[in-house]
Amino acid sequence: MEVKDREDKDIRQPDLKSMNMEELRNWVTGAGQPAFRAKQIYQWFHVKLADGTEEMTNLPKSLREKMDEYGIYGVSVVTRLISEDDGTNKFLFRLHDGNVIESVLMKYKHGNSVCISSQVGCRMGCAFCASTLGGRIRNLTPAEMLDQVLQIFDVRPDYDLNIMRQGQDLYDVTSRVLLGMRNVLKEVKPDVVLVHGDTTTSTAAALAAFYQQISVGHVEAGLRAHNIYSPWPEEMNRQITGRIAIYHFAPTALSKQNLLVEGIDDASITVTGNTVIDALYMVVEKIKQDKELDAELDAVLKTAGYDVARLENGRKLVLITGHRRENFGDGFISMCKAIKALTEKYPEVDFVYPMHLNPNVRKPIHEVFGKNLSHLGNMFFIEPLEYLSFVYLMEKSTIVLTDSGGIQEEAPGLGKPVLVMRDTTERPEALEAGTVKLVGTDYDRIMSEVSALLDDQAHYEKMSKAVNPYGDGMACGRIVNVLQ
Numbered sequence: 001m002e003v004k005d006r007e008d009k010d011i012r013q014p015d016l017k018s019m020n021m022e023e024l025r026n027w028v029t030g031a032g033q034p035a036f037r038a039k040q041i042y043q044w045f046h047v048k049l050a051d052g053t054e055e056m057t058n059l060p061k062s063l064r065e066k067m068d069e070y071g072i073y074g075v076s077v078v079t080r081l082i083s084e085d086d087g088t089n090k091f092l093f094r095l096h097d098g099n100v101i102e103s104v105l106m107k108y109k110h111g112n113s114v115c116i117s118s119q120v121g122c123r124m125g126c127a128f129c130a131s132t133l134g135g136r137i138r139n140l141t142p143a144e145m146l147d148q149v150l151q152i153f154d155v156r157p158d159y160d161l162n163i164m165r166q167g168q169d170l171y172d173v174t175s176r177v178l179l180g181m182r183n184v185l186k187e188v189k190p191d192v193v194l195v196h197g198d199t200t201t202s203t204a205a206a207l208a209a210f211y212q213q214i215s216v217g218h219v220e221a222g223l224r225a226h227n228i229y230s231p232w233p234e235e236m237n238r239q240i241t242g243r244i245a246i247y248h249f250a251p252t253a254l255s256k257q258n259l260l261v262e263g264i265d266d267a268s269i270t271v272t273g274n275t276v277i278d279a280l281y282m283v284v285e286k287i288k289q290d291k292e293l294d295a296e297l298d299a300v301l302k303t304a305g306y307d308v309a310r311l312e313n314g315r316k317l318v319l320i321t322g323h324r325r326e327n328f329g330d331g332f333i334s335m336c337k338a339i340k341a342l343t344e345k346y347p348e349v350d351f352v353y354p355m356h357l358n359p360n361v362r363k364p365i366h367e368v369f370g371k372n373l374s375h376l377g378n379m380f381f382i383e384p385l386e387y388l389s390f391v392y393l394m395e396k397s398t399i400v401l402t403d404s405g406g407i408q409e410e411a412p413g414l415g416k417p418v419l420v421m422r423d424t425t426e427r428p429e430a431l432e433a434g435t436v437k438l439v440g441t442d443y444d445r446i447m448s449e450v451s452a453l454l455d456d457q458a459h460y461e462k463m464s465k466a467v468n469p470y471g472d473g474m475a476c477g478r479i480v481n482v483l484q
Helices: 022-028 037-046 060-068 144-152 171-186 200-211 234-244 253-261 274-288 293-305 328-344 359-369 388-395 405-414 430-434 443-457 458-463 475-483
Strands: 075-082 089-095 100-108 112-117 119-121 136-139 192-196 213-217 246-252 269-271 317-319 351-355 380-381 399-402 418-420 436-438
Touching: 022 171, 075 144, 089 144, 119 274, 171 200, 171 269, 171 359, 171 430, 192 200, 200 213, 200 234, 213 234, 213 475, 246 328, 246 475, 253 269, 269 475, 274 293, 274 388, 274 405, 274 475, 293 388, 293 443, 317 388, 317 443, 328 351, 328 359, 328 443, 359 380, 388 405, 399 405, 405 430, 418 443, 430 436, 443 458
Parallel strands: 192 213, 213 246, 246 269, 317 351, 317 399, 351 380, 399 418, 418 436
Antiparallel strands: 075 089, 089 100, 100 112, 119 136
């Protein structure tokens, strides 16, 4: 069947509800209004969740009329259906242009999960799905996506930086966090701001705290690859955050040594282990002790597209993740070609890939595997998983093939060999311990190393039984003790 793609361009600009505080302030002053009106509008949108300007009684009529010229692109509930079997909530939302979208709230014993729409319509062409019959009409605005979550959970956030944008880049993320945190920090006046890891949001938040002379604590400090362009931008994010931080919570002795070499005072460094291991052990123990939770996670994976019952007779599973920016383009194409070849070489092994939402990740997958990703035999492309269900799947895997950073620490804690599709790693302790091996994006290296682990039991056991160097699950307690 032919699937149309008829994007609607009738979203007038600016989209006021999708603006952050700084953008709103610029728009308000450009409209001849005092800057403080921006905060009032922001509160109406993201705290009081106003549907229209008629509710905004503290704004002058002239400003509300100006806002109405552009429209407010939120969502309104058309209907809500609740399953009597499992409590699942299905929401039908209407958009400003008359289009309707669906969101689903799934309730589990371990917590709740919500699936929201990011588009009106779909271009995939699945015969069983009505959403795809008219093709993709348009993308949703950030405000329309956020409103689904706020409506479903009835959330009234204290602060919403409203960072998410379609097609955003590192400039966008950095500037929005930096400007957004300015007013939050001025109002809250915290004693310490804790930032974690190597994300751009962490670095920007640390910089915002520094500008107000607020102490910063860096959790997972001191990891270094010593190449500012790999992993990119994470390596430089860590170095910048390290220069700003007052408290350095290093996961390993090597991480501490990296900081000492860079001139960080020994007294400001505490070796804690990594908090991800705390979370991992907590989750695994919870799953083992709760049979109902185990069954729920089994059902979550089945809904996502993979049935773990396939593994009952000793069938092996290779868990795959990929999302690094430095691999976009040819690197991802090479990775996908190797994965496809492995599925053909090992038909008795399942390969499961929870796909990142970034189109730079999904595009090469479709180029190599085709438009239709269902019914690929032992290759399963599934939607992204929340943390608990991902850990559940990782625990059942045989090998993890990834370009992620954190998984290099987590998977060895479960005795899973990790092949890293990168040329460098900021976690050399894992390389030294033998829990991790670098394969890059090279087709031949991926093929040979995965094959060796699947074919050679002695080689597999050497990696799987190596001691994880990243902690004992007590990192959080050590951080709290330092800050008390």
